[in-house]
Amino acid sequence: MPRIAFTSNLRRHVDCPPAEVQGATVAECLAAYFAVQPQVRTYVLDDQARVRRHVAVFVGGEQIRDPRSQSDPVTADTEITVMQALSGG
């Protein structure tokens, strides 16, 4: 099954343990994860269910191409990593 993991910067705000999830796309995997960990959803997706502007989702080391609806395909051995952009002051 695909595996999903989150940056430690997000773990500072909300409990988001890595997990194996079912799904054929990133959106399906995220939905499966949020079904178990609903508190994480609004940290990753905005009100319109897009990946937040300053959040980056990687599939196998490459950033997904469809942050709007996360239709990027995944396979059973895919590693999905949710990271953040670097900014601040």
Added chain:
Amino acid sequence: MSLLVGTRKGLFTLDRGAAGWDITDVSFLGEPVTAGVVGHDGTEYAALGTGHFGSHIWRRSPGGSWSEVGAPAYPPRPDDATDVSPMTQEPWPWTVQLLWTLENGPVERPDELWCGTIPGGLFRSHDRGDTWELVRSLWDMPERTQWFGGGYDFPGIHSISFDPRSPDTLLIAISCGGAWISDDAGASWAPTHGMRNEYMPPGEEYTPIVQDPHRVARCVANPDIVWNQHHNGVFRSVDGGRNWTEITERPPAVFGFAVVAHPTNPDVAWFVPAVKDEMRVPVGGRLVVSRTRDGGKSFDVLGEGLPAEHAYDLVYRHALDVDATGEVLAMGSTTGSLWISEDGGDHWDAAAPNLPPIHFTRFKDVL
């Protein structure tokens, strides 16, 4: 006596001890705390704008610890939506950009909370913040698409004020979308009249729905009296905010963001002036508070205890507060300085000079 101070990098609690004010609690260190309120039952609410990970609301009961509750979220933007920014023509985002103000509902409905946001949505919770709903009556008004941002790309609701005599009457103010009143708990809205702007073309000066009230503040004991620090002037209402009259002289300048009303004396209000919109610093580098005690006919310029030269502090719209007695005031600046007065503004003491930039101050005794 206790004070909440929300800053760009954390929420600070100060308590008044025998020797003065001390910081007694630091929460959310490192995180922008954009709004906060103390519920009628003493529960504290803090809105966090985490930057990367969106806006979230946390709640703490007296003596308890913080836990996350729900937060405002916009419904899906319809595919056929045509709302765009009147300034840039870019599509209006139906997503929270900033939780700008949190307010209690009326005392008759103690579990109710309201939240004003950028990009212009008003939200209500009936269950102490567990769940939130967008107030569609306001969002769906055609006039909403004429509102525009002041300092931000999209407009925001920063002031929400209930009339203590009528739990269904509330006044809201928007930068830049004027001020609106509902007499049916948010089911319908009417614009308010009399504000004058200098930034629109000739003929548009008095158009209600493009005004930029920076902050409105109501006298609790005489709720018909509402003060308004507007982008280019000062206004006062004697009918609960339905009509505004301009006060043209307010030394040392009519520009500013913050205003608070005395809780019991309708003639008293405090402001923190700055030069003007293109020069947002204290006049002459001297930080002062401007106080009227005669309904706006004249003002005292109060600077005792405040920096008298080379001070470039700006006090944002939520960063000036007054306690329930009208004697104790707290003022926090963009430079991270916090001052407190315990004599109605005559004298000020530096309570914490080196905080992060201050978004809001809130006394924990609820007005």
